[in-house]
Amino acid sequence: MGEQLDLLQGTLDLLILKTLALEANHGWGIAQRIQQVSRDVLQVGQGSLYPALHRLENKGLISSEWRSSESNRKAKYYELTRSGRSQLARELSEWRRMSGAIALVLDNA
Numbered sequence: 311m312g313e314q315l316d317l318l319q320g321t322l323d324l325l326i327l328k329t330l331a332l333e334a335n336h337g338w339g340i341a342q343r344i345q346q347v348s349r350d351v352l353q354v355g356q357g358s359l360y361p362a363l364h365r366l367e368n369k370g371l372i373s374s375e376w377r378s379s380e381s382n383r384k385a386k387y388y389e390l391t392r393s394g395r396s397q398l399a400r401e402l403s404e405w406r407r408m409s410g411a412i413a414l415v416l417d418n419a
Contacts (some may be wrong), residue, residue, distance in 0.1 A: 322359075323362055323365070323366060323401075324401045325345075325352070325354075325389065326359075326362055326363065326366060326372075326399065327345050327371065327372075327394055327397065327398040328374060328398060328402070329344060329396065330388055330389055330390045330394070333389075334387045334388060334389035335388060336379060336386060336387050337358055337360060337385075338354070338385075339390070340354075340359065340388070341355075341356075343355070348378070362389055366388075366394070367388070370391055371391060371393055372384050372388045372392050373389055374389075377406050
């Protein structure tokens with residue numbers, strides 16, 4: 311297994327929004343999905359995840375409700391709101407533009 315990377319706040323928010331675009335999920339499920347899709351490179355700790363979820367909820371980008379999880383335990387499930395979907399589209403576009411520009415500089419410097 312390779313080195314794990316720390317995430318910047320804005321990047322974590324984007325990853326959470328993208329993960330929730332697929333389906334509603336609880337915090338642990340969101341962290342697991344990010345880790346799985348990144349092939350264990352990205353690991354999101356509770357100390358970063360839950361403040362990010364609260365921040366996104368306070369901005370109206372996600373909503374939450376208590377439900378029973380797969381293991382029949384109560385868990386808070388999060389899902390994207392309409393404004394969250396719009397924000398995700400804007401942030402994805404900006405991310406692609408920025409990462410493309412960085413790649414140009416790194417490849418040609």
